[in-house]
Amino acid sequence: MKKSGTSRTGFSRRRFLKSGAALAGTALGSGAVTGLPMVWAKKFDNITLRQFGTGTSNLNAIAEKCKQDLGITLEMTAMDTDAAVQRAVTQPQSYEIADIEYFSIKKVFPTGVIQPMAVKRIKLFDKIVPIFITGKLTPASKVAQGTAPHTVEFVEGPHSRKFAKHPTEWATMMPTIYNADTLGIRPDLVGRPITKWSDLVDPAFKGKASILNIPGIGIMDAAMVMESLGKTKYKDKGNMTREEIDKTIAFLIETKKAGQFRAFWKSFDESVNLMASGEVVIQSMWSPAVAAVRSKGIPCKYQPLAEGYRSWASGLAIGSHVKGVQLEAAYEYLNWYISGWVGAYLNRQGYYSAVLETAKKYMSADEWGYWMEGKAAQGDILSPEGKVMEKAGAVRDGGSFYERMGHVECWNSVMDEDRYMVQKWNEFIAA
Numbered sequence: 001m002k003k004s005g006t007s008r009t010g011f012s013r014r015r016f017l018k019s020g021a022a023l024a025g026t027a028l029g030s031g032a033v034t035g036l037p038m039v040w041a042k043k044f045d046n047i048t049l050r051q052f053g054t055g056t057s058n059l060n061a062i063a064e065k066c067k068q069d070l071g072i073t074l075e076m077t078a079m080d081t082d083a084a085v086q087r088a089v090t091q092p093q094s095y096e097i098a099d100i101e102y103f104s105i106k107k108v109f110p111t112g113v114i115q116p117m118a119v120k121r122i123k124l125f126d127k128i129v130p131i132f133i134t135g136k137l138t139p140a141s142k143v144a145q146g147t148a149p150h151t152v153e154f155v156e157g158p159h160s161r162k163f164a165k166h167p168t169e170w171a172t173m174m175p176t177i178y179n180a181d182t183l184g185i186r187p188d189l190v191g192r193p194i195t196k197w198s199d200l201v202d203p204a205f206k207g208k209a210s211i212l213n214i215p216g217i218g219i220m221d222a223a224m225v226m227e228s229l230g231k232t233k234y235k236d237k238g239n240m241t242r243e244e245i246d247k248t249i250a251f252l253i254e255t256k257k258a259g260q261f262r263a264f265w266k267s268f269d270e271s272v273n274l275m276a277s278g279e280v281v282i283q284s285m286w287s288p289a290v291a292a293v294r295s296k297g298i299p300c301k302y303q304p305l306a307e308g309y310r311s312w313a314s315g316l317a318i319g320s321h322v323k324g325v326q327l328e329a330a331y332e333y334l335n336w337y338i339s340g341w342v343g344a345y346l347n348r349q350g351y352y353s354a355v356l357e358t359a360k361k362y363m364s365a366d367e368w369g370y371w372m373e374g375k376a377a378q379g380d381i382l383s384p385e386g387k388v389m390e391k392a393g394a395v396r397d398g399g400s401f402y403e404r405m406g407h408v409e410c411w412n413s414v415m416d417e418d419r420y421m422v423q424k425w426n427e428f429i430a431a
Contacts (some may be wrong), residue, residue, distance in 0.1 A: 053099020
């Protein structure tokens with residue numbers, strides 16, 4: 001079996017950090033990985049891996065390609081963030097692979113339902129974007145607030161449930177997908193430039209604004225708004241004190257009672273329908289949802305804002321009970337996942353892949369230029385399904401990978417006062 005890329009036979013923190021930092025400067029350059037796409041031997045034709053996670057990355061196309069390349073049958077189940085956490089913790093025998101968001105792994109891993117992952121068995125781990133290793137996109141980057149992925153990426157040993165403060169040989173998850181989130185707008189309906197997070201609560205958009213109803217994420221958007229308004233300055237928006245939570249929720253309730261919000265959405269489809277119908281002209285949104293509105297021929301923009309982005313990331317974890325040939329198949333699947341095809345598929349939806357070099361091999365120069373380098377498209381930009389997403393001449397909202405991921409202000413997070421925060425959030429929704 002021939003594989004391109006560099007195999008790992010050992011692991012050292014120095015090599016890890018050096019190669020990670022180097023990636024920040026070279027991944028978007030030319031031809032970092034050469035050779036033909038990886039060729040996989042089908043050793044696992046009779047193996048089934050049950051996987052669950054959000055609809056963002058639990059996609060039929062990935063399961064079909066995995067079956068074609070590896071022979072492994074993936075049984076995927078898509079659910080919302082809160083349901084995914086609940087299943088991970090309460091039904092550990094119901095899955096082999098958990099597709100978990102990084103802020104959620106803070107809740108899941110300490111329960112013992114996920115096994116520490118041997119970094120040396122992930123052959124391209126030292127090619128993963130440095131955000132997941134050091135917290136910095138480049139050596140000069142600041143570490144954003146919230147649950148930065150690198151803070152929950154490593155554990156102290158093969159049987160540890162404690163997160164490590166520095167890279168080790170044992171990981172909680174293999175990073176797969178991430179993005180920089182901001183507000184979506186209808187440029188044809190807002191009637192003026194949108195430049196700040198505080199524009200979400202401008203009375204000019206009374207009854208035509210929306211915020212997402214996932215407590216741990218929605219309150220982060222609200223915090224971005226609060227700081228934009230100058231109402232408060234959080235020490236860490238991702239880990240608020242009770243006093244800060246109270247102040248934020250009180251503001252949201254006041255804003256809601258004033259009639260600012262048209263709806264509170266939970267699903268991708270809800271956000272698309274609200275924006276496409278024109279019922280909402282400005283809202284919390286995800287990049288592919290903006291693309292989905294555009295695909296209907298309706299103007300929609302993912303608006304860069306002065307205060308920066310709220311970011312998120314997900315990864316694949318292996319259940320504690322997985323052993324033997326199933327464990328071998330799980331590692332084969334993880335290695336396949338970052339070998340290029342999946343990364344390109346996810347990049348074409350507006351997300352970012354954990355290993356940029358391999359994804360680049362599966363994208364045309366024009367696709368890479370549009371999605372990753374902030375260049376104007378030379379021809380039509382197509383979705384993974386072959387539908388026209390953008391016409392020639394279009395430039396991606398927010399620009400290049402480094403412009404977008406280099407301006408992350410905070411990461412989705414689990415706060416120390418998480419239970420209290422959820423209780424207060426529910427009071428806001430019920431108000």
